[in-house]
Amino acid sequence: FEEADLEGKTSLYTMIDRDEDGNLIAIPYHEYFAEEVQKASDLMKEAAELAENEELKNYLNLRADALLTDDYYASDIAWMDMKTNQIDLIAGPIENYEDQLFAYKTAHEAYVLIKDMEWSERLSKYAELLPELQKGLPVADEYKAETPGTDSQLAAFDVVYYAGDCNAGSKTIAVNLPNDEKVQLEKGTRRSQLKNAMRAKFDKILVPIADLLIEESQRGYITFDAFFANTMFHEVAHGLGIKNTINDKGTVREALKEFSSALEEGKADVLGLYMITKLHEQGEVEGDLKEYYTTFMASIFRSVRFGASSAHGKANMIRFNFFQEMGAFSKNAETGLYSINFDKMNEAMNALSEKILMLQGDGDYEGVKALVDEKAMIGEELKMDLYKLSQAGIPVDIVFEQGVEVLGL
Template sequence: MKSKTIILGLLAVSGLLTNFSAQKKATKTKINTTKMQESYPFQQYAKVDLTTDISHLTTKEKEVLKLMFKAAKVMDDLFWQQAYGDKTKLLSKLSGEAKDYAVINYGPWDRLNNEKPFVAGVGAKPEGATYYPTNMTKAEFEKADVKDGKSAYSVVKRDAKGKLYAVPYSVEFKTKLQEAANYLNEASTIAEDEGLKKYLKLRAEALMTDNYYPSDLAWMDMKNSNLDLVIGPIENYEDQMFGYKSSFEAYVLVKDVEWSNKLAKFVKYLPELQTNLPVKAEYKKEVPGTDSDLNAYDVVFYAGDCNAAGKTIAINLPNDEKVQLEKGTRRLQLKNAMKAKFDKILVPIATSLIDESQQKNIKFDAFFSNVMFHEVAHGLGIKNTVNGKGSVREALKEANSALEEGKADILGLYMVNQLLQKGELSGSKEDYFVTFLAGIFRSVRFGASSAHGTANMIAFNYFAEKGAFEKSVNGRYKVNVPKMEAAMNGLSELVLTLQGNGDYDGVKKLYAEKGIIPTDLQKDLDKLKTHNIPVDIVFEQGPQMLGLK
């Protein structure tokens, strides 16, 4: 999962949560390049140079890094195919700002405005992107019982007679995947770290076979490399029809050894934190893997799904529940991207909306910890239902993503609170709680089309109902720490119970009741727009930013 970590709607997001089960049918209309928007909201993105110091890397590490960039660019092309289709065909019909905006959004739909088309003649974005036929209904798919149709690594198509069938990614995207695999194999022969060498080789094999389990295990065992590469079909946010299909993406990463050493001590507390979760014992009986680790990285390249509009600032992987239960997960904090969002977005938001008496509580260390423990919290709670409905992901289908992000948000704050009480974190509850509230204002702007946006709408409305904050006459918000602590525990219990029960209808009801932006909050978000506060960031990135040729 990502803190998409980690991820964002235009300021004028719709008041009501999109009904995830509603079937949208794409209208196949020719693009009209003469009647496009007159202007595009580039001001909602702050431009950031994505770079880091690589002077400590060896000559061979720098060669590996160059190959990582090349493999990552292949993932970018593959995600375009998944999200839209023929990238070249679309971009050849656009020019100027329209073309630039399509590049940011990986298609003609505005990801920060609930996927609204910004090119004339383009219909609504299909809920299933290109993973399924655009004229396929949910009912048809479920009735057809397509072999491997629910696989995270297959594309569903129709044959000449209209019958649905599935094609593995390794077949559908064979040419591009072979290109990426070649780069990874070459990097594997150069890599000096044995863990990285093994991972790159196995990941190359995975791209060609759709069997990612061995490479996931190798990635979990990779502890000492200065470089890292997250690559392949990973997250399922783009499939808003069922949430089954994984999207191609890549992060090229350089390890921050100093910050990583600071984080290592927290892993040992995971079993204790799981045991202490504020929910009945049956919903926390699973034991998280103890081979997990926490590390900080500077990210030097985003590609594909993670680069589409809102940018991820932390990663918790692998997503495979089997790997999570066997070995846990790795949590990667993308420190340079996180700092950019804090400086350019969170601080200006807090200046506008947080009570003056609590401005001093907005701190980067608190923001970093809240985001970090969001990722850690993905590994806590429950992965399989308590009543025989299978995994939580299977039981909740397309409704799973937003609830899982909400779980990570609230359990991350719970973990921070627990570690503060143990004296393992510095600062005050007020620092973390106030910074968390400012983070909600940041994330609700992602909109209803984002799992993170929906999750934060639910948290805001639940906190408001429980009196976790007050709004003064001057329109600023002030956190009530004791009430927010109580609301944190209550929301944690609610989410974990819904997940453990595989309660699809209950989750949809929660979205309908609390996955909305109240009118008063919408006015505050509109105020941020008038202050020209960015919604997210875009990057100037690539090997040239690191001085690599």
Template sequence: MTSTATTTSPLSKQLARFEEIRVGGAQYLDHLSAGDREAIPLLVQVGKLFDQIYIRQRWSANEALHAHVQKQNDSRLALGLQLFKGPWGLDDEKFIKSVQEGGQETIHIPHEPPVHGNFYPDDIKQEEYLAWVAGLEGQAKINAEGYYHVVKRDATTGLLYTVPYSEEYKDFLVPASELMKQAARLVSDQSLAKFLKSRAEAFISNEYVQSDVDWLRISKDSPLDVTAGPYENYTDKLLSIRTAYEFLLHATDFESSAILAKFSSRLQDMEDQMPVDDLYKAKDLHPPAIITVNQLYSGGDVAVPMTSAYNLPNDEAPIKIAGSKLVIIKNVQQSKFAKVLLPIAEQVLEKDQLKKVDFEAFFQHVLMHEVAHSLGPHFLVREKEKKVRTALEEYHAAFEEAKADIAGLHAVALLLKDGTLAGGPDAESFYMTYLASAFRSIRFGITEAHGLGQAMQFEYLMEQGGFAYDAETRKFRVVMDKIEDAVKSLTTEILVLQGDGDKQKVKAFADKYGIISPAVKQALANLEDLGIPVDVYPRYGILEDGTV
């Protein structure tokens, strides 16, 4: 019997768009106790189990494909699957042909990843799901609309039903739970130990609120920081509801954390100054805890592009109890800036503005992006019990990323004016670095939430005159006397669209602005021709330095 999983030319194209970086390593472990060091290998094993969970969540035939590729002697194909966690790369481009054995197709790979991931039956339609949910009541309805249950179809009756994550992924969650409990007995910080124990219990009970609260209350003095659980819903493009498991292990950067903590206390003030009616503003916001870390290891839903910051949890229930937590991954950000953003800026910006591109402006805007996820309406202004994510459905992720970007940039302007950011980058640096970074995000593809969100921002700001393009030089520039008003206008538009929850208006906005104009296409093609990486991917130092 012959067996082939023939690679196609898109694989080489996809791999060429990423540059390997060394992440973490022994240099970040000097301040750890012996127990912390002993816990690291156990936690890395949890991350590897989460890889297996996410492979299952990504697509119904993904496990079979990964198992097949493991038998092949093809390191490039294995790397592609490692980076993307499935057979589709940027722009959802398929880079593996369907698998054949003995002349028969045994694993059919769709041209594009299924919008429902592997959270729903492969044959489901959104209309069927919504009609089914409408007929449910009580706990059954909560489970069907919740973050932590998959939807199945009864093979005999054809009826839909839910299965808790604790059952669906039991083969991975049970050993992960035991490893987390072992690590909890070793780590030096007791608040981290409490989280590890409660999260281990959540893997079995499928109740995540208390362990989310415990995660939010990990002490800023903990030398290790661990994020482990079902959080992001980007894989569920059908409804943006079901969450994927991700794992991130970090060493705390105490010096940078102290510098950034000052932003947290300004959250309500920034919300109060958002350019919308009070109906669209949240009250009594919990300031997010802010920490800066250096990544040691990651697993699960961590496909490229690499995460450089995150604001969690997304579940509104623990947020109401204990707020949110903003994690800034400094070593990953530094690599992205040096390997990706600066080379892009050199090609797309006018020379006089290139000199204003600055790491601190990039770093602080990423921070403000994550803070801004807490800003604005999370429930509709006229249907107080209905979540924005429920109303916007498949558009929610892109608009939430656009909101965080643009509201964060608007907040930066406010903080510059009141002196909070005195002594750091000026307004020109923030806007010009943001313009260069826009190309970095759009290169992820407009089928991806961050890429679509950035494309909408870019085209809107071009229309408003905040950005300009010179057809002779083929370069872009920030128009300083227009950019601030353009950013303010877009912030208003997006917050109102979210708060009103009118999906048709949201779709119309996305259709109008979620495009790539000819000038931008040409610039992107030039970046590709020059071989400038789209992003970076990790080689973990702790796996090389004898730590694990």
């Protein structure tokens, strides 16, 4: 692949195949999947006819055209400009997770979404607070000199339908799109929180985990609002911190190579909690801080189950071990139940934030490797706890029952 002299080979929207003579060729998706995309495009045009919202109508028409050319730019811009639509549709070849070779090739997917107007309004104000929060990060000044962008939109949705890539394997509960960097520079991104999918994971996975592993007196602190906030602020917290190393090693991503996403996910988790703590102090976030901390902790058990091959899984293993060593939680040897030590939590959160931000800013590949080698693992005791969860039949992820029949249409 690297040696092939082939136009369009690294494109997000081409299939690599061989022609009759055995030569490598790059075929655009809209030719390779001509029949499928024509059908999808026709349906989107039909939907555009029915759409009452002008912005949505315009977007559906542009997106329907884009599927037939694989030029998504105009429809991405139209999507970012949609503000008043209550129905939303994300569709096309979007994420590259399935391409395990070089992450070039995207896979088709679609989400049908209903916007939660009230929640979306509440969320939109948080992005504006990022620059202020950046200044307060628990790390030396040179690691927080960058100015975070405030151009991200935050919105909450209920999902009506998942199809294709997003319905294969683990189910997304938050999406940050579009991926096109040109659109991002012009319009920012929209971070969409998928509320009902989150609620399902909370009810079917997180609460049963807490019932088995968290001290009874603290289970009352496990709340959906806290789970929602932790997930949401994770997304926002990707915008905090540092993107470029401070010692000329280029971007953090380049310097940390294969460890970059695990560390970035770990950063977003812990800085998300940092944001909540700060905003709670300022009265911008409601509820008892104990709810956010306990729910955060219980959520680690949920996420380490994704395993070491997932960036999220690895990040959670590191955090579990780091927090345990700092005494942020402890396990009762007799009952086997965990309890959170709220007074140590803040300290552990700040220490881990500082460590990650410095590793990123220094582009310290060896340092991250050491952290991963030492802490991204599941100890004997945790292994037994996770075994307990699978014995109890608690699923690792949810599966959707969906479609027109389920909706009774």
